[in-house]
Amino acid sequence: MTFKKILPALALLTLPIITQAETYPAPVEAMRERGVEVLERFDAPSGLTGYTALFNGRPLALYVTEDGKHALIGSLLNAEGEDLTGVVLEEKVSRPQSKIMWGKLKDSTWIADGSDKAEQIVYVFTDPNCPYCKRLWKDARPWVDAGKIQLRHVMVGTLGDSSQKKAAFLLSSKDPEAALMGNESGESPAKEAKTIEDKQRQQLDDNQQLMAMLGVSGTPAILQLDETGMMQMHPGAPQGEQLIELFGPRP
Incomplete structure (x- = not known):
């Protein structure tokens, strides 16, 4: 087990959130009603639309099907078995919040x-x-x-x-x-x-x-x-x- 571990409690920080006026696909709206905080939309392959989100302090990705009727939660893998989700969450959630928290420590x-x-x-x-x-x-x-x-x-x-x-x-x-x-x-x-x-x-x-x-x-x-x-x-x-x-x- 590596000694280093990624910073937890990401939900307690402030990141830009999709404007509340936006209309979400029904599955995403249902997740919001259950306490999931939707952050940002991103492009995903195979007709999927991705959303970065936070739930109980943990970053996650929602993938909505092209018809907008269904959503998947978890990691999306390509044909080589590579995780496409981890990179997105690191760049769009973990890294920006890491920068914010480092600033809070300085202050x-x-x-x-x-x-x-x-x-x-x-x-x-x-x-x-x-x-x-x-x-x-x-x-x-x-x-x-x-x-x-x-x-x-x-x-x-x-x-x-x-x-x-x-x-x-x-x-x-x-x-x-x-x-x-x-x-x-x-x-x-x-x-x-x-x-x-x-x-x-x-x-x-x-x-x-x-x-x-x-x-x-x-x-x-x-x-x-x-x-x-x-x-x-x-x-x-x-x-x-x-x-x-x-x-x-x-x-």
């Missing part, structure tokens, strides 16, 4: 770990009380110190009230980068903020919402762009060869 509240001139940017959802986050921080040192990656820690408090207060403490520190390093290394653990100010509360709420939007269920969760520009999510703390797969050859 989120994060603490930098490593050089701004690093070769690769990696976002990590981090809880200050998460032991696996601390292990990731430690294991990533060779790549961070060599300028290969910059980790951008999107701070959340998923492990209870203590995590919320410590995350607020880190975000409100005069030097958040140094405070994060102290906490993750164990040399200077984060304190619990006596009160969470409105600014930090909003930052944490927004980060938590973004975490849910991406379908992330725990920390750490690593997000990065692959060689094709698609965002990939990697749950948990990678080990051994997984680190090399993610960050490249060990410096």
Whole structure:
């Protein structure tokens, strides 16, 4: 099983949707009434008309027959057995939404770990009380110190009230980068903020919402762009060869 996996929860993002004034073939309209979100029409072979759509966060394709009376859902194969649907969904659904979500990560509240001139940017959802986050921080040192990656820690408090207060403490520190390093290394653990100010509360709420939007269920969760520009999510703390797969050859 490959360690990388495609970003889930695509339905929570915003893509252009076919104008509501358009009349859909009856099978497509029936699917819309069942909760399928129709996005875009596309040309398909053999007289079929294709529609990209989302259902329960997953991209899918609808193929309507030439008479408009029937629809097929799933992958369309050619005579060589090649999947014609996957390419369409990647280019028309997954890739545009990947770009949107990468922008949302950039705009989120994060603490930098490593050089701004690093070769690769990696976002990590981090809880200050998460032991696996601390292990990731430690294991990533060779790549961070060599300028290969910059980790951008999107701070959340998923492990209870203590995590919320410590995350607020880190975000409100005069030097958040140094405070994060102290906490993750164990040399200077984060304190619990006596009160969470409105600014930090909003930052944490927004980060938590973004975490849910991406379908992330725990920390750490690593997000990065692959060689094709698609965002990939990697749950948990990678080990051994997984680190090399993610960050490249060990410096």
